[in-house]
Amino acid sequence: MQYCDVVVDISHEKLDKTFQYKIPSAMQDDLLEGMQVEAPFGRGNRVITGYVVALSDKPKFDPAKTKEIIRIVHDATSIDNQLIQLAGWMKRNVGGTMNQALKTVIPVKEKSKAIVKKTVVLNISQDELKDEYASLVGRARHSISKERLMQALMDNDEIPWEVITKKLNVGSGVIRDFEKNGIVRVRTENTYRNPINHLQGDEKKLTLNDEQLRICNRFKDEYSARDYGTYLVYGVTGSGKTLCYLEMIEHVLSLGRSAIVLIPEIALTYQTLMRFYRRFGDKVSIINSRMSKAERFDQFERAKKGDIKIIVGPRSALFTPFPDLGLIVIDEEHETSYKSENVPKYHAVPTAIERARIAGASVVLGSATPSVDSYRKALDGEYRLMELPNRASSDSMADCEVVDMRTELRSGNTSIISRRLHELIEDRLSRHEQVMLFLNRRGMLGCLSCRSCGTTLKCPHCDVSLSLHRDGKMHCHYCGYTIIKPSVCGKCGSKAIGGFNIGTEKVEELVAEEFPSANVVRMDMDTTKGKSGHEAILEKFANREADILVGTQMIVKGHDFSNVTLVGALAADMSLNVPDYRSGERTFQLLTQAVGRAGRGSLAGTAVIQTYDTEHYSIIASKNQNYQEFYDKEIVYRDLMDYPPCSHMLLMSIQSEDLRQADGQAKVVAEMIKKHFPDVRLLGPQDAGIAKIKDVYRKSIYVKNRDYQVLVDIKDIIDEYLIDNNSYNKAYVFFDFDPVNTL
Numbered sequence: 001m002q003y004c005d006v007v008v009d010i011s012h013e014k015l016d017k018t019f020q021y022k023i024p025s026a027m028q029d030d031l032l033e034g035m036q037v038e039a040p041f042g043r044g045n046r047v048i049t050g051y052v053v054a055l056s057d058k059p060k061f062d063p064a065k066t067k068e069i070i071r072i073v074h075d076a077t078s079i080d081n082q083l084i085q086l087a088g089w090m091k092r093n094v095g096g097t098m099n100q101a102l103k104t105v106i107p108v109k110e111k112s113k114a115i116v117k118k119t120v121v122l123n124i125s126q127d128e129l130k131d132e133y134a135s136l137v138g139r140a141r142h143s144i145s146k147e148r149l150m151q152a153l154m155d156n157d158e159i160p161w162e163v164i165t166k167k168l169n170v171g172s173g174v175i176r177d178f179e180k181n182g183i184v185r186v187r188t189e190n191t192y193r194n195p196i197n198h199l200q201g202d203e204k205k206l207t208l209n210d211e212q213l214r215i216c217n218r219f220k221d222e223y224s225a226r227d228y229g230t231y232l233v234y235g236v237t238g239s240g241k242t243l244c245y246l247e248m249i250e251h252v253l254s255l256g257r258s259a260i261v262l263i264p265e266i267a268l269t270y271q272t273l274m275r276f277y278r279r280f281g282d283k284v285s286i287i288n289s290r291m292s293k294a295e296r297f298d299q300f301e302r303a304k305k306g307d308i309k310i311i312v313g314p315r316s317a318l319f320t321p322f323p324d325l326g327l328i329v330i331d332e333e334h335e336t337s338y339k340s341e342n343v344p345k346y347h348a349v350p351t352a353i354e355r356a357r358i359a360g361a362s363v364v365l366g367s368a369t370p371s372v373d374s375y376r377k378a379l380d381g382e383y384r385l386m387e388l389p390n391r392a393s394s395d396s397m398a399d400c401e402v403v404d405m406r407t408e409l410r411s412g413n414t415s416i417i418s419r420r421l422h423e424l425i426e427d428r429l430s431r432h433e434q435v436m437l438f439l440n441r442r443g444m445l446g447c448l449s450c451r452s453c454g455t456t457l458k459c460p461h462c463d464v465s466l467s468l469h470r471d472g473k474m475h476c477h478y479c480g481y482t483i484i485k486p487s488v489c490g491k492c493g494s495k496a497i498g499g500f501n502i503g504t505e506k507v508e509e510l511v512a513e514e515f516p517s518a519n520v521v522r523m524d525m526d527t528t529k530g531k532s533g534h535e536a537i538l539e540k541f542a543n544r545e546a547d548i549l550v551g552t553q554m555i556v557k558g559h560d561f562s563n564v565t566l567v568g569a570l571a572a573d574m575s576l577n578v579p580d581y582r583s584g585e586r587t588f589q590l591l592t593q594a595v596g597r598a599g600r601g602s603l604a605g606t607a608v609i610q611t612y613d614t615e616h617y618s619i620i621a622s623k624n625q626n627y628q629e630f631y632d633k634e635i636v637y638r639d640l641m642d643y644p645p646c647s648h649m650l651l652m653s654i655q656s657e658d659l660r661q662a663d664g665q666a667k668v669v670a671e672m673i674k675k676h677f678p679d680v681r682l683l684g685p686q687d688a689g690i691a692k693i694k695d696v697y698r699k700s701i702y703v704k705n706r707d708y709q710v711l712v713d714i715k716d717i718i719d720e721y722l723i724d725n726n727s728y729n730k731a732y733v734f735f736d737f738d739p740v741n742t743l
């Protein structure tokens with residue numbers, strides 16, 4: 001590349017303003033997007049520093065007049081520099097433009113006006129106030145406003161400023177007058193500045209148990225020796241991973257550095273937050289999606305200035321500009337919400353590792369059900385594995401039973417609740433213990449399974465479920481294999497073949513019918529709309545105002561209810577039918593998390609897994625609560641079928657409002673890959689899982705290769721074609737590496 005675009009002013013609004021420079025031949029092999037450079041600027045050629053955001057072979061202006069870069073600045077110390085390097089890495093490895101990457105890592109500058117809340121507080125005793133009042137009204141010509149304010153203060157020691165000026169119609173001059181005489185004082189608070197300044201409490205510091213102590217000591221020893229790296233804390237549900245995170249963070253803080261803690265949005269509850277706040281007080285802040293852009297920006301500013309040392313938040317908190325970042329913790333690292341579905345489609349885990357590498361920091365990933373990807377890296381020694389095999393606060397894990405719903409059906413029970421689960425619910429209700437019923441909704445749409453034998457239809461080439469499309473045929477999302485929808489089960493000949501389609505609302509209704517004395521609440525997308533919808537439901541359940549909580553996967557994540565002694569997983573195998581190679585992993589994770597909800601307190605717990613497929617290893621391993629057993633089977637399948645982590649996959653989604661454009665572009669892209677990379681496995685092009693969204697047609701192409709870099713090379717070649725000689729300029733190509741959402 002001979003030319004590069006340089007951005008001089010790093011702020012969100014000015015990223016589009018770039019200047020082109022020539023790259024001296026000596027630098028051509030070294031210069032990458034994201035690097036800081038020195039260049040001559042303006043008429044006087046004063047030397048400025050800027051960042052390279054694009055490389056190209058084409059001059060935009062007269063080459064004779066284009067100036068040259070002076071030198072590459074190798075300086076990773078400033079936080080801007082670190083984040084821009086990260087954006088460069090993201091652009092190269094994840095796809096999208098440098099501009100999109102920069103806009104992801106650099107916060108929108110949006111200063112909110114400080115919403116100053118003023119309160120007028122009585123500064124003398126009520127008795128003294130009475131004296132003041134008497135002397136005031138004793139005067140013949142006294143101010144009625146003053147009289148009104150004094151009367152109000154006799155009822156309330158504290159009155160918001162607005163109430164006085166607007167409701168009592170007392171002018172601010174009067175308040176200031178009172179303030180001068182010492183009758184009142186005015187308290188001011190910046191309401192947005194610190195989103196958690198209303199929290200308080202002291203941490204009753206738990207003592208680490210031996211297992212926790214072992215992993216914390218290892219972390220601290222290595223950290224103190226500046227031996228930074230990525231750790232995987234594989235700890236069963238309830239093993240006390242959070243306590244370990246707190247301990248590790250404290251160590252990092254004691255060395256003057258800061259920490260980012262990522263938690264899935266759904267688990268960002270008051271409970272979780274309090275644990276951080278109790279330990280670290282004002283040094284902690286949070287970010288969540290309910291905050292305005294300005295509020296979020298404020299938290300980033302506080303981090304930059306050093307006002308806070310720890311931020312807790314979802315994926316985007318990863319870009320908190322701590323100048324001295326020392327640790328990134330990613331709790332529930334297997335969660336799919338850590339993958340961005342917007343361009344650039346980055347995943348928080350590798351991005352965190354890259355950010356930590358640039359900053360000289362460590363990463364701690366934690367999960368009771370590590371992603372197959374992370375666990376494999378841990379076994380390979382790329383991550384440092386640390387285990388917490390036992391629960392911290394109770395003696396044992398829940399007992400787990402599997403109920404075969406095919407047998408239930410044959411013996412005439414058509415209820416969604418098996419006889420065994422019914423019996424256990426009755427028992428818990430009579431003992432005033434609580435029950436959670438988890439309806440596995442994933443995979444319910446569009447797939448067919450046999451209610452008699454449990455068989456689902458799969459693609460013979462890809463070994464993932466086929467799904468029913470509008471054309472009435474069954475399709476494979478990966479390779480496009482298609483068959484006519486069968487009317488009987490190919491294995492057992494039964495006609496009881498179809499989709500399982502029942503919502504949580506229906507379950508709530510049926511449960512309420514079967515257990516009329518029970519108080520049932522429901523939690524799903526519908527009931528949790530609004531600002532704190534799910535908090536309210538959880539609080540109700542935590543306060544034991546309800547006996548049974550019915551819900552989707554939302555209810556199995558991270559909540560700690562000590563009185564829950566029974567968890568029922570309804571239609572447990574449904575998520576096995578998701579047309580995605582990760583369906584076995586998701587099912588194992590969901591069921592393990594669900595089982596882990598039972599018996600968290602001093603009472604022993606039981607879990608019941610209801611399924612049509614009792615033989616699948618994901619079901620058996622979650623019954624046994626045995627991650628290793630699951631992993632050993634799963635990795636064989638991934639290896640055999642060339643799925644990540646054994647191989648890598650790149651999804652190219654070709655989208656256009658014009659079907660011919662989408663079709664044509666997809667064919668060109670596929671041909672190009674075949675020509676340049678004859679050895680990679682190419683699937684498609686075919687209709688995407690959802691072939692049309694909002695009038696945009698979607699085609700997809702998958703390529704698989706064991707070498708990630710080959711996929712990056714494919715992306716680069718296609719990117720180049722799209723810029724230089726795009727034959728279908730109304731069809732866009734989006735790249736998604738190791739995609740999570742394949743619909």
Ligand code: ADP
Nearest residue numbers: 206207208209237238239240241242243392393
């Ligand atoms: P995980 O995140 O691993 O599922 P948590 O961190 O939520 O587990 O801890 C589960 C429960 O065990 C919490 O109620 C926590 O207070 C308690 N706990 C954790 N560590 C200890 C300990 N060392 N001593 C006593 N209780 C502990």
Ligand code: ZN
Nearest residue numbers: 450453489492
């Ligand atoms: Zn069958």
Ligand code: ZN
Nearest residue numbers: 459462476479
């Ligand atoms: Zn297929």
